[in-house]
Amino acid sequence: AKRRGNTIFLLLLDIPIYTREGGNNAGHTVVVDGKEYDFHLFPSGIINPKAISFIGNGVVIHLPGLFEEAEKNEKKGLKDWEKRLIISDRAHIVFDFHQAVDGLQEVQRQAQEGKNIGTTKKGIGPTYSSKAARTGLRICDLLSDFDEFSSRFKNLAQQYKSMFPTLEIDTEGQLKKLKGYAEKIRPMVRDGVYFMYEALHGSPKKILVEGANAALLDIDFGTYPFVTSSNCTVGGVCTGLGIPPQHVGDVYGVVKAYTTRVGIGAFPTEQINEIGDLLQSRGHEWGVTTGRKRRCGWLDLVILKYAHMINGFTALALTKLDILDVLDEIKIGVAYKLGGKRIPYFPANQEILQKVEVEYETMPGWKTDTTGARKWEDLPPKAQNYIRCVENHVGVPVKWVGVGKSRESMIQLF
Numbered sequence: 490a491k492r493r494g495n496t497i498f499l500l501l502l503d504i505p506i507y508t509r510e511g512g513n514n515a516g517h518t519v520v521v522d523g524k525e526y527d528f529h530l531f532p533s534g535i536i537n538p539k540a541i542s543f544i545g546n547g548v549v550i551h552l553p554g555l556f557e558e559a560e561k562n563e564k565k566g567l568k569d570w571e572k573r574l575i576i577s578d579r580a581h582i583v584f585d586f587h588q589a590v591d592g593l594q595e596v597q598r599q600a601q602e603g604k605n606i607g608t609t610k611k612g613i614g615p616t617y618s619s620k621a622a623r624t625g626l627r628i629c630d631l632l633s634d635f636d637e638f639s640s641r642f643k644n645l646a647q648q649y650k651s652m653f654p655t656l657e658i659d660t661e662g663q664l665k666k667l668k669g670y671a672e673k674i675r676p677m678v679r680d681g682v683y684f685m686y687e688a689l690h691g692s693p694k695k696i697l698v699e700g701a702n703a704a705l706l707d708i709d710f711g712t713y714p715f716v717t718s719s720n721c722t723v724g725g726v727c728t729g730l731g732i733p734p735q736h737v738g739d740v741y742g743v744v745k746a747y748t749t750r751v752g753i754g755a756f757p758t759e760q761i762n763e764i765g766d767l768l769q770s771r772g773h774e775w776g777v778t779t780g781r782k783r784r785c786g787w788l789d790l791v792i793l794k795y796a797h798m799i800n801g802f803t804a805l806a807l808t809k810l811d812i813l814d815v816l817d818e819i820k821i822g823v824a825y826k827l828g829g830k831r832i833p834y835f836p837a838n839q840e841i842l843q844k845v846e847v848e849y850e851t852m853p854g855w856k857t858d859t860t861g862a863r864k865w866e867d868l869p870p871k872a873q874n875y876i877r878c879v880e881n882h883v884g885v886p887v888k889w890v891g892v893g894k895s896r897e898s899m900i901q902l903f
Contacts, residue, residue, distance in 0.1 A: 506534075506541050506688050506696045516776065517699075520894040526562050530555050532699055535562075535570050542570075546579035546681050547719060547729020548701075549616040550628065551588070552670040576674060577681025577730075578629035581620045584642070586649055586658045587612030593653050606715055607752025609779050617718035619645065628678055631671050639664050682731040689736055698726050704742075704796035705750075712839065715754030723800040742802040742885070744793055746810045746875070748822075749783040751776040755842035758786035758822040772812040787849065789822040790882045795835035797883055805883070806899075807876060808891035810868075816854040819875060823882060824848040852878065859892045865902055 519526045519533050528535070530550060532542040544550065559570055591610045598605040608614055619625035624645050630638050646658045688694055702721040705711045710722055719725065723740055726732055747768050750756045759765065765785045768774065774783035796802075813819055824831050825845040836842045855871035862868050868876075868890070876887050890900040 506543060506694055517701075518894075521896065523895070524565055525894075526565055526567065527558075528562075529558055531558060531562070531570070531574070534697065534699075535573060536567065538569070538573070540573065541575060542573055543575045543681070543684065543730075544577060544580060545685075545730040546577040547725055548577075549581045549583050549613060549620070549719075550576070551583035551612060552667070552674070553585070554583070554611070556670070556673070571677060574677050575679050575681075575684060576628060576677050577684075578627065578632070578678050579681055580628050581616055581625045582628060582631060583612040583616045584626075584645075585612075585663060586646055586656065587615040587619070589656055589658075590615045590649055590653060593656065604753060607754075607781075609776075614718045615649075624648065628674070631667060632675055632678060635668060635671070638667075642667075685731050689732065698730065698732075700725065704799060705792055707799075710795075710799050712754045712842065713837070715752065715839070722796075739803040740800050741804055741806060741888070742793070742796060742800060743806045743808065744788075744796075745772075745808050746788060746813055747772070748786050748789045748792070749774050751779065751781050751783050755839050756784055756786060757791075757825065757842065757845050757847050758789040759784055760786045764816075767815070768812060771815070772809055787820045787822055787847075788879070789847070790879065791822060791825050791835060791847075793879075793883050797885055802883075802885045804888035805879070805885050806889040806891065807879060807887050808889075810872060810876075810890055811859045811892040811898075813854065813872075813875075814857060814859055817856070819852050819854050820849040821852065821875075821878060821882075822847045823850050850878065860898065862890075862892050862900060863897065864900060865890075868900070 517528045517533055519528060519536065521536050526536060530544065530548070532544065534540045535542045559567070562570075588611060591608055591612045591614060594615070595605040595608055595610065606614075616625065626638065626641055626645065630641065642664060643660055646660055646663075650656050650658060688696060700721045702717045702719075703711075704722050706717045707720055707722045708716055708718055709720060711717070720728060723737065726737055727734055748756070748758055749768075749772070750759070760768070764787075768785035769782060772785065774785055775781065776783060824847075825836070826832065826848055827836075827841070827845055831848070832845070836845065852875055853871055855869035855875075857869045857872075859868060859872060865873070876890060880887050886903070888902055890902065892898050892900065
């Protein structure tokens with residue numbers, strides 16, 4: 490069972506293979522047998538000893554971060570992960586200077602505009618910028634001719650130094666470390682396109698693709714500019730892994746029973762009051778990567794419908810229903826109004842989004858502890874009505890309902 494940011498997607502194509510795209514700016518907490526694991530680069534399926542985990546070409550990889558994450562989770566009992574992890578040779582590398590630049594850019598934005606994007610300072614934006622500018626370096630470059638890699642690394646470092654005069658880069662020290670990491674990851678690296686092709690065309694396998702960030706953080710479809718730097722909607726499956734569209738099977742949207750957001754950006758259903766505080770404290774809403782307090786509000790079906798327009802969900806997982814257990818009444822945002830008129834779309838422009846008025850439906854709370862529920866019949870009728878209301882508005886069935894952190898707390902409806 491997973492608890493995560495707003496609407497992300499999971500996708501099931503019919504050994505299991507778990508794959509992932511995005512960077513290590515997204516954190517996922519996964520609870521198995523009472524143990525809590527925090528993942529940023531590892532696919533969540535790394536815990537499963539029978540599954541192969543694959544980090545695709547769409548991921549940007551900070552190598553020290555990968556091994557740090559491995560070490561942290563090894564202390565919690567993760568074993569033999571290096572035998573189950575495969576890394577695409579086409580994935581781009583996040584260097585330490587990308588992370589330093591991320592921090593410097595945020596300081597610059599704050600000084601110039603009085604506001605920043607609220608990045609995790611993990612170097613994700615600068616790395617995708619290098620990728621788009623064709624100056625980036627990939628895993629295949631690191632494992633090939635190291636002299637050639639070194640000269641390209643030095644050129645890239647120099648480019649950043651000329652843009653940010655205060656930036657200090659220990660080029661030789663960095664290269665020495667990278668050479669060490671190259672040998673550590675060499676056995677895990679494969680041609681990702683060929684690996685996925687074989688997986689799709691060999692003996693039947695279950696392939697699960699994990700989206701790293703919420704749909705509303707997608708570089709194209711999110712609340713730009715307060716977004717991540719990659720496509721975390723369903724198109725990222727094809728571009729981030731090299732999977733042809735006809736192989737995409739079920740698409741599962743994962744959404745909380747209320748809405749949260751880390752960092753700044755428009756948030757129409759946000760509750761800056763005791764309701765927001767209650768959701769934040771009961772839901773333990775802190776960002777896994779940054780430790781920032783998450784902003785909380787009522788479930789926003791406008792953004793859920795928007796995420797569905799883009800991703801085409803075949804079913805939803807509605808999580809953290811139990812957080813709403815104590816409320817007398819619960820509101821659901823069902824439409825946006827501009828100048829008193831309902832609008833059928835999700836506004837692209839941030840200033841317009843700040844101005845929308847939310848139309849709510851109010852439902853009575855169930856005032857019952859749902860954490861012990863294990864099947865649909867165990868849920869109070871008012872909680873069942875809440876779930877049915879979500880299904881009716883979005884037009885997508887809810888397949889799972891989460892009432893706690895453990896796997897047993899995921900109620901499967903069909």
